Amino acid sequence: MEIHIGKRVADVSLVSKEGNKVQLTIDGVPYEVDIMMAENGACSILHNGNSYNAELIRGEGGKSYTVNTHFLSYAVDIVDTQMKYLRMRKSSEERQDNKIVSPMPGKVVKVLVEKGDRLEAGDIVVVIEAMKMQSNYKVSSACTVREVLVKEGDSVASNQVLLSLDVITDKEE
Incomplete structure (x- = not known):
């Protein structure tokens, strides 16, 4: 996460x-810790022989916290896979980038474009299945497919580039 x-x-x-x-x-760095939680949101963490104490104050929705230590306070937000996916989908609909990226691991169900295809805003380019849900990936502005980097049946990783695009600016039309 x-x-x-x-x-x-x-x-x-x-x-x-x-x-x-x-x-x-x-x-990617491994850690082994011993964590003891108390009912009042206090937590004691042991790591490599050092003891750390923190107070966790849960925010609205249960995905954000304020973490207080003896000297500092941190705002902490947990972004689960679904929230990350929705945020990336929203941002991709706002402004077309020069690539289409998978926001989470999944399987390519359908590739609807080929190299050289000219696309208009709203055209579906690829369908990915993740967490038993199929999602259509669309372009949000006119562009041309530079390269298709996946094929139907491929497994894809989070943040993997699926297609590269050449975005067409108003001056080019």
């Missing part, structure tokens, strides 16, 4: 949890 800590973005994955012992990765 993606976690925003102030202006920093971290990719956090839970590897295992057994009682209070937690193994996780942060931006």
